[in-house]
Amino acid sequence: MIGFAVTRIFGVAVTLLVAAAIIFLLLDIMPGDPARFMLGINATEDAVAALRTDLGLDKPTLERFFIWLFGLFQGDLGISFSQREPVTALMLERLQVSLPLALSALFLSTIIGLPIGIIAAQNRGKFGDTSAMILAQIGVAIPNFWFAMLLVLLFAVTWRIFPPGGFVPWGENPAHAARSLVLPAIALALPQAAILARIMRTSLVDIMQADFIRTARAKGLSLNQAVWRHGVRNALLPVLTIMGLQFAFLIAGTIIVENVFYLPGLGRLIFSAISARDLIVVRSSILVLVALVILVMFIVDLTYAWVDPRIRQGGQRDG
Amino acid sequence: MDSGLFARALKHPSFRLGLFGSAGFLLLAIVSVFWTPHPTDIVDVPNRFGEFSSVNWLGTDYLGRDQLSLLMVGIATSLKVAALAVAIGALIGVPLGLIAAAQRGWLEAFILRGNDFIFAFPAIISAIIITTLFGPSAINAMVAIGIFNIPVFARVARGAALSLWTLEYVDAAKLSGLSNGQISFRHILPNIASLLIVQATIQLSLGVLAEAGLSYIGLGTQPPETSLGLMLKEAQSFFFGFPMQAIIPGIAIVLFVISFNLLGDGLRDTLDPKLTKAGGIDVAS
Numbered sequence: 001m002i003g004f005a006v007t008r009i010f011g012v013a014v015t016l017l018v019a020a021a022i023i024f025l026l027l028d029i030m031p032g033d034p035a036r037f038m039l040g041i042n043a044t045e046d047a048v049a050a051l052r053t054d055l056g057l058d059k060p061t062l063e064r065f066f067i068w069l070f071g072l073f074q075g076d077l078g079i080s081f082s083q084r085e086p087v088t089a090l091m092l093e094r095l096q097v098s099l100p101l102a103l104s105a106l107f108l109s110t111i112i113g114l115p116i117g118i119i120a121a122q123n124r125g126k127f128g129d130t131s132a133m134i135l136a137q138i139g140v141a142i143p144n145f146w147f148a149m150l151l152v153l154l155f156a157v158t159w160r161i162f163p164p165g166g167f168v169p170w171g172e173n174p175a176h177a178a179r180s181l182v183l184p185a186i187a188l189a190l191p192q193a194a195i196l197a198r199i200m201r202t203s204l205v206d207i208m209q210a211d212f213i214r215t216a217r218a219k220g221l222s223l224n225q226a227v228w229r230h231g232v233r234n235a236l237l238p239v240l241t242i243m244g245l246q247f248a249f250l251i252a253g254t255i256i257v258e259n260v261f262y263l264p265g266l267g268r269l270i271f272s273a274i275s276a277r278d279l280i281v282v283r284s285s286i287l288v289l290v291a292l293v294i295l296v297m298f299i300v301d302l303t304y305a306w307v308d309p310r311i312r313q314g315g316q317r318d319g
Numbered sequence: 320m321d322s323g324l325f326a327r328a329l330k331h332p333s334f335r336l337g338l339f340g341s342a343g344f345l346l347l348a349i350v351s352v353f354w355t356p357h358p359t360d361i362v363d364v365p366n367r368f369g370e371f372s373s374v375n376w377l378g379t380d381y382l383g384r385d386q387l388s389l390l391m392v393g394i395a396t397s398l399k400v401a402a403l404a405v406a407i408g409a410l411i412g413v414p415l416g417l418i419a420a421a422q423r424g425w426l427e428a429f430i431l432r433g434n435d436f437i438f439a440f441p442a443i444i445s446a447i448i449i450t451t452l453f454g455p456s457a458i459n460a461m462v463a464i465g466i467f468n469i470p471v472f473a474r475v476a477r478g479a480a481l482s483l484w485t486l487e488y489v490d491a492a493k494l495s496g497l498s499n500g501q502i503s504f505r506h507i508l509p510n511i512a513s514l515l516i517v518q519a520t521i522q523l524s525l526g527v528l529a530e531a532g533l534s535y536i537g538l539g540t541q542p543p544e545t546s547l548g549l550m551l552k553e554a555q556s557f558f559f560g561f562p563m564q565a566i567i568p569g570i571a572i573v574l575f576v577i578s579f580n581l582l583g584d585g586l587r588d589t590l591d592p593k594l595t596k597a598g599g600i601d602v603a604s
Contacts, residue, residue, distance in 0.1 A: 015436055026448055141524070141576035143531050146551060146569040153562055245438075252441040256532050260555070271536070274451050282451055286444055293439045 004305050012298045019290050020072070024065050027283050035081075055081065068283075077284040082276035087284045090269060095288075097167060098258070098265040101181050101188070102250040108189035109196055109250075110243065116193070117200025121235075122227055124205055132197065139194025144253055148187035148260040155183060165262040184257050192246050199242050203235040210234075237308060244300030248293035324513055327589045334585020340578025348395035357385035359392050360543060368561050377567055380550075381557055386564075389545050390571055396546035397575070400461045400539070401526025405519050407461070408468020413515060415469070416476025417507060420484060421499040430477075434470035442467040442529050446538045457530075457546065460539035464529045468522050475518045479511040513590055520583035524576045531572050547572050 035051040036043070052058050056067065071078060077087035120132040156164035162183050168176045207213065208231050216226045255267030266285055273281035328334045357375070363383030369375050377386035415434075419427040446463035453459060480503070483489060492502045527547070533539035534548030535555075542549065547568045554564035 011432075015432075015439070018436065019439060023448070027451060029452075137577060137580065138573065141528075141573045141580060143528055143535075143548075143551075143569065143572055145532060145535055146565070146572065149551075149555070149558060149565050149569070153558070157559055248439070249441055252443045255443055256536050259536055267536070270447060274447070279451075282447070286447060289444055290439050293441070297435070297439070 005302060008298060008301055012294060015294055016291055019294070020069060020287055021065065023283055023287050023290070024068060025061075027279050028061055028064075055079075072284075072287070078280045080273075080278055080281050082273070082278040082281070087281055090281065091266065091285060091288060094264060094266045094269045096170060097181075097263050098251065098254045098267070101184055101254045101257075101263070101265065102247065104181065104185040105188035105192065105250050105253075106243070106247050108185055109192035109246070112189065113193035113196025114200050114239070117197040117239075118204060118227070118232060120197065120201040121204035121208065121231075122223070129201075133201070136194040136197045139191055140198070142191050144187050144191050145256045145260050147190060148184060148257050151183045151187055152260065165260070167261075167263050180261070180263070184254075184261050184263060187257055187260070188250055188253050192250065195246070196239065196242065200235065200239050203238045204231055207231050207235045237304065240303060240307075241300060244296050247296045251289060251292055324586070324589060328585050331585040331589060333581045334589070337578050337581025337583075337585055340574060341582050344394055344398065344575050344578060347391050348398045351388075351391035351395045355385070355388035355391050357388045359384055359388045359545065368557070368564070378563060380564060381553065381561075386567060389550060390547075390568065393545045393547045393550050393568065394571065394575065396457060396540055396544060397527050397530050397548070397572075400457055400464070400530040400546065401523050403461045404464035404468055404526045404529075405522045407465025408472045408522060409515065409519060412469040412472025412474075413476045413508075416473040416478075417480055417503040419473070419477045420480035420507070421503050427477075430473065434473050437466060437470045440466070443533065443536075443538070446533050450538045455538050455541055457534075457540040457544060460530055460533040463533065463538075464526050467529075468526075471522060472515065472518060475514060476511060479514050480507045483507050483510055513586070517583055517587045517590060520579055520586065524579035524583065527572065527575055527579070547575070 035048045035055060035057060039047055039051060049058075056064060059067070068078065075088055077091065079085070080087050080090055083090065116132050116136070120129040123129045152164050155161045163176075163180050165180075167180045170177045204227070208227065213226050213230055216230050217223070221229065254265055255270070257263075258265040258267040266289070270282060270285045272278075273285070329338075361384070363379070366379055366383040367381050369379035369383070371378050375385045375387070377390065380386055380389060415430050419430040442463045445466050446460060449459045449463055484507070489502060489506060492506055497505070530539055530546060531548035531551065534546050535552045537552065540546035540549045542553075550568040551565055554561075554568065558565050
């Protein structure tokens, strides 16, 4: 297990390094001089040159890449060109919105999706199964941001139960902050719950036809006991992979849903940075998003190996 | 693709429903190229936010343009973006998957690693990078979604091809002196085509969702063009006063995606009833 983890950690490190290099190089070839952009078209050449030196833009690309990289290790992502604040502080502030949102959406989609999938599999072909799967079919087809708009219309405009948008920082009023995240979390979670329900159902239906379930039944376990004691545990494996992938998409999904609720999350930071040509913010935000995705996939891999010994003994997971 | 597949799939009720829906959307998209009930480029502000009427069946938008006409053009754009994204993914991904299966060894390992790597870039992140570089447009959204489709097709192609390489007829082809490349394209590809078509259907519906998300946040289709996602973006500002502006394009997206999903599910079940009915993965969000 430890050997497996070490090999994987090495893989993750290489992946992160390549990702950092690609993101840096791509955004480095971009036309437009941030210093010129910040000072406006009336600035003198000298002022622009001075600012370029100040921002470290006059150094060669490779040197700037390594400065950025070493900064990353120390948690220093540089100073925002447009806001003149440390990028780390800006991002930490925004992650206080995006991360709880993505996590609560993951939690919600799991507690909604998995039970529905299990119940559908238990009632395979019956009314409950059919209606659950029709709902899931609709669920996977609904764009989360559109669903978010409908939720606002219903719960914020018609019934006024939740705020329609905006965000009060956690420090000021935690209860209000949490309330502002309820509708966005539901909007993100429901389409994902539909996907989880479908995968859980399929996986469990497959497992229930396995020999060891028949053995369990032959030993005298009821169908319910067999499902819960043996079926669900084994059926969870493929579901786990999807949940890992989903978390990646939930993080990205917050970027879209934030727009509906005017939440000051990572997405809004990125968009304002793009329009202000604040490359250093765009670059670091994208890398943090990609790093989160890579990290979650790594955790899923480890969990998988921990649950299923065949994988850590060198067998490659199919996929 | 075996000709019987389609005939067998037709026995599937949900496939018929999906086929009916998909054909309908395709027809609307094609017709919109030649004809729409009203022109979509003529602004008629006094007539804005019109109700459903015999002239404007689905009302008018914030510029007084006919919603039904916009919807038809929007469906065409969304379909075009999703279809070309599928083409990008398939044209690059399938050869990669075939090569991985044919060569094995370090080349396969390299392609698999590359696949995992691209998975770390959800379409929205590629779209952000591409937009930062080139500015927003429908083509950028198409490329961003297409990039994400590459590993999907590479995986499916490799997985299916691997099992074929163990069969006797491939051994026979090898003995007859064909190169790995020739075997891949003449004997492997035709036999995995139906599986790839199923995947294409699924990626198409995911592409429609992704296009909507990207255009909604301003990274995709730009005015004066229109797409289903852009219609939702434009509807947002007037949403509280005129919710129908957003409800109609949203319903169109949902029906569009359901149709293609049913089509794909039906084909997949027909190909191999044991294959898992996994829900798709939302590439944008």
